[in-house]
Each structure stands twice: as structure tokens, then as C-alpha cells.
Amino acid sequence: MSDDNDFDLNAEEAELDAILRSMSADDLQLETPPDSVWGGIAAAAEKTLAPVIDLRSRRRQTAIRWTAAAAAIALVAGFAVVLTNGSDSTDVEVASAELLYLGDGPDFDPVGEGRSANVTLLADGEDEVVRFELSDLPSAADGNDLELWLIGVTDGEIEIIQTLGVVDDLSNPGSFDVPDDFDRSAYDVVAVDISIEPQDGVEAHSGVSIVRGNLT
Amino acid sequence: MNTTFLERPPAEPLHYDAVVNMAEMNGVPAADAAFVTGDESALRQAYDAHGSMIYTFCSRALGPERAHDVTQEVFLSAWRARQRFEPSKGNLAAWLTAIAKNRIIDSIRSEKRHSDRRAPESTEDLGREGEAETTGDRLLVADALRTLPERPRKILTLHYFEGLTHPEISVRTNLPLGTVKSDIRRGLARIRAHMENQNV
Numbered sequence: 001m002s003d004d005n006d007f008d009l010n011a012e013e014a015e016l017d018a019i020l021r022s023m024s025a026d027d028l029q030l031e032t033p034p035d036s037v038w039g040g041i042a043a044a045a046e047k048t049l050a051p052v053i054d055l056r057s058r059r060r061q062t063a064i065r066w067t068a069a070a071a072a073i074a075l076v077a078g079f080a081v082v083l084t085n086g087s088d089s090t091d092v093e094v095a096s097a098e099l100l101y102l103g104d105g106p107d108f109d110p111v112g113e114g115r116s117a118n119v120t121l122l123a124d125g126e127d128e129v130v131r132f133e134l135s136d137l138p139s140a141a142d143g144n145d146l147e148l149w150l151i152g153v154t155d156g157e158i159e160i161i162q163t164l165g166v167v168d169d170l171s172n173p174g175s176f177d178v179p180d181d182f183d184r185s186a187y188d189v190v191a192v193d194i195s196i197e198p199q200d201g202v203e204a205h206s207g208v209s210i211v212r213g214n215l216t
Numbered sequence: 217m218n219t220t221f222l223e224r225p226p227a228e229p230l231h232y233d234a235v236v237n238m239a240e241m242n243g244v245p246a247a248d249a250a251f252v253t254g255d256e257s258a259l260r261q262a263y264d265a266h267g268s269m270i271y272t273f274c275s276r277a278l279g280p281e282r283a284h285d286v287t288q289e290v291f292l293s294a295w296r297a298r299q300r301f302e303p304s305k306g307n308l309a310a311w312l313t314a315i316a317k318n319r320i321i322d323s324i325r326s327e328k329r330h331s332d333r334r335a336p337e338s339t340e341d342l343g344r345e346g347e348a349e350t351t352g353d354r355l356l357v358a359d360a361l362r363t364l365p366e367r368p369r370k371i372l373t374l375h376y377f378e379g380l381t382h383p384e385i386s387v388r389t390n391l392p393l394g395t396v397k398s399d400i401r402r403g404l405a406r407i408r409a410h411m412e413n414q415n416v
Contacts, residue, residue, distance in 0.1 A: 007397060007401065009404075012408055013401075013404050013405075013408070016357070016404050016407060016408055016411075017404065019353055019354060019357055020357060020372070020376040021376060022350075022354070023354050023357065023358070023376065023377070024377075025377055027354045027355065027357075027358050028358045028361070028377070029272075030268040030269060030271075030272045030355075031268065031271055031272045031275050031280075032268055032271075033267055033268065033271035033283075033284070033287060034284065036284065037267070037271060037284055037287050037288055038260075038263055038267065040288045041259070041263060041288050041291050041292060041295075042259075042260070044288070044292055045259055045292070045295055100296075114293060114296065114297045114300075115293070116292070116293070116296060134285065134288060134289060134292065135289070136289040136292070136293055136319060136322070137322075138322065139322060139325055139326070169326050169327075170322060170323075170325075170326035171282065171285070171286065171319075171322060171323040171326045171327070172282075172285070172326075
């Protein structure tokens with residue numbers, strides 16, 4: 001195409017002009033998403049969130065000594081489980097949780113603001129796994145990992161904080177085995193938590209989370 | 217035991233009709249304004265209006281399999297954060313595209329971390345992220361083109377996609393050359409406005 005513009009383009013117009021000149025007719029064609037895309041969005045947008053633990057903690061405290069600051073009622077939009085293909089047909093969904101940023105406190109890192117994840121607890125009669133269904137977790141800064149935890153609370157006291165492992169694949173975290181000795185029925189509330197953990201060899205929860213939600 | 221119950225009451229809902237009326241008076245698309253209010257049909261409207269563009273963006277950057285999940289994440293993230301969206305600072309298409317860019321880059325980096333955590337970030341990785349940015353810009357420009365009135369849309373299409381010069385467009389459309397130039401300039405301004413996003 002000849003450069004036949006006889007009016008001067010300002011910087012913004014020139015930038016846009018360059019984008020347009022780089023485009024082809026293919027850029028005007030849109031793909032139609034499968035119906036299941038909207039199906040997942042609609043299902044997720046309907047569920048109301050259950051009470052969520054507000055965990056106040058300080059780094060390096062051991063799990064059993066932490067004091068739960070109790071349950072916070074978060075009346076915000078929740079998300080339903082979107083069961084995806086690939087699950088074992090013998091798995092039964094026994095609980096689910098929407099993990100949300102509950103920020104504005106020392107125990108939540110702002111990097112989690114606006115982020116979330118949906119998990120389900122699946123059981124096959126013997127073993128249980130926590131599986132991510134939807135996730136938009138942020139990347140941890142260099143030298144840090146995101147780690148998945150189960151937190152058992154009774155009478156407002158945290159009785160156990162159990163790690164399930166490091167979340168490696170942020171866009172598709174997959175499933176995490178629940179330890180055999182973790183008995184959900186022993187606690188009033190079981191929360192799922194994702195924390196930021198420095199790669200410093202310390203096994204205790206750092207006390208800094210990005211998202212959290214109760215299994216219901 | 218230090219037990220505190222914290223309650224998070226829902227944000228005061230804005231009345232749908234009032235917001236739509238205010239928005240229309242201020243030149244803001246009604247669907248964009250409705251999205252902020254959390255009206256139950258607004259998410260569907262937003263998806264109908266922009267779902268194909270966001271899915272296409274994700275598909276071209278990540279492939280169709282990952283596009284499925286990332287598209288869902290984009291709309292759910294936007295829905296959760298809708299109280300922060302201000303239509304006066306940019307339209308919904310531009311905001312969703314910005315969210316999609318972030319999610320796509322996260323996905324590319326996650327894929328990289330998963331494949332080889334020890335390898336340094338390569339120029340290829342940076343190239344994929346840059347290409348994703350460019351793809352998003354192009355799709356947003358194309359989206360803006362679709363919103364233009366028929367005449368400037370046709371003139372811009374003839375100029376940029378069929379390679380006609382201004383005089384050639386004048387002949388083809390039987391419009392004065394000055395009208396052609398004016399429509400191109402105004403069309404560029406409207407596309408630029410469509411792409412602006414000061415929402416974060």
C-alpha cells in the first residue's frame with residue numbers, strides 16, 4: 001500500500017496507523033468459543049460463598065500455636081464447581097471451596113487481590129484429593145513459591161495446618177493428595193489456603209496468604 | 217481465645233436503571249454500565265458482546281485447549297472485580313482485553329516454569345509475551361472497527377485492508393476526497409478512544 005497520507009499523524013494516530021497496517025483480514029475473524037466456556041462461567045457465578053476463616057497469624061509461628069481470629073462472613077459472589085473431563089469416574093465430590101483474596105490485613109499479600117481459585121475435594125472411598133477446577137493465581141516473586149494448605153479449625157482455634165504441596169503450574173494446578181491422617185470430621189471448619197512461601201527451608205506456614213476459602 | 221467476627225456486607229448495589237440512564241447520558245455503553253451494577257444479566261451481556269474476542273485472543277496466544285479455561289478466568293476475574301471498573305475510564309472491551317493479556321502472560325510463564333524451572337527466561341518466552349500483546353491490540357482494533365458507523369468503517373477497511381489510496385477510495389465510494397480523509401481521521405480517533413483503558 002502506498003503511503004498516501006497527506007495529513008500529519010500525531011503520535012497516537014501514528015501508533016494506531018502502524019497497528020492497522022500490520023493487520024490482515026484474519027485479524028477481523030473471530031473464533032466462536034465452545035458452549036462449555038459460558039457454561040463454566042455461569043455455573044461459577046451463581047454459587048454463594050460460605051463463611052470464610054479469617055486467619056491472623058505471624059510468620060514462623062507453629063501451626064498449633066496460631067490463634068484463629070475466627071470466621072468471617074464474606075457475602076461476595078461465589079463460584080460453583082466446574083467439573084472437567086479427565087476425572088476418575090469413581091471420584092465423588094464431597095466438598096468444594098472458592099478461594100478468594102481476603103486482603104487489607106497483614107496476613108494477605110496484595111498480589112492476591114482480584115485473584116481466585118476454585119477447588120473440589122474428591123474421594124474415591126479410600127483417598128482424597130484437592131483438585132483445582134478454575135484458577136487465576138498470580139506468579140510468586142523470584143525466590144518464593146505458592147503453597148497449598150488445609151487448615152482445620154475448631155471453636156475458633158486453628159488445630160492443624162497441613163501442607164499439600166507447592167503449586168507449580170499456576171494456570172492448571174491439577175490435584176493434590178490429602179494426607180491419610182488428615183481427618184476432616186475432627187474439625188468444625190476446614191479451609192483451603194494458598195500462601196507465599198520463601199524458598200528458605202522453613203516448613204511452617206509463612207503467615208502470608210494470597211487466597212483462602214472454606215470447604216463446604 | 218481471640219475471636220472476632222468480621223462481616224463483609226455486600227457493596228451497596230446501584231440501581232440498574234439509574235446507572236444505565238446516567239451512562240447513556242454520558243456516552244457510556246449501557247452494557248458497560250450494567251456490568252458495574254452486577255445485574256444478573258450483565259455478565260451474560262458482556263460475554264455475548266466480548267466472549268468471542270477474548271476467546272480468540274486466548275486461543276491465538278495459548279491454543280484452543282488452554283483458551284477454554286483462561287477465557288473463563290478472564291470473565292470471572294472481571295465479574296469479581298466489577299466494582300472497580302469505571303466505564304468513564306475506558307470501555308469494557310479494553311478492560312477485558314487488559315485482563316486477558318495478564319492472564320495469558322501468567323499462563324505462558326507458568327508453562328515455562330512447569331517445563332523447566334531451572335532454565336533462564338529466553339528470548340523466545342519474551343517473544344511469546346510480546347506477540348500476545350500485539351495480538352490483543354489487533355483484536356481490540358478490529359473490535360473497534362466493528363463499532364464504527366458503516367461509512368467510516370468501509371473507508372478504513374478499504375484503506376487498511378484492501379490497500380486503496382485516499383483518491384482511489386474517493387473514486388470507489390463516490391465521496392469527496394476531503395470526506396474520505398475526514399472519515400479516516402475521525403475513525404482513527406474513535407478507535408483510539410475504544411482502546412483506551414485507565415481501569416486497573
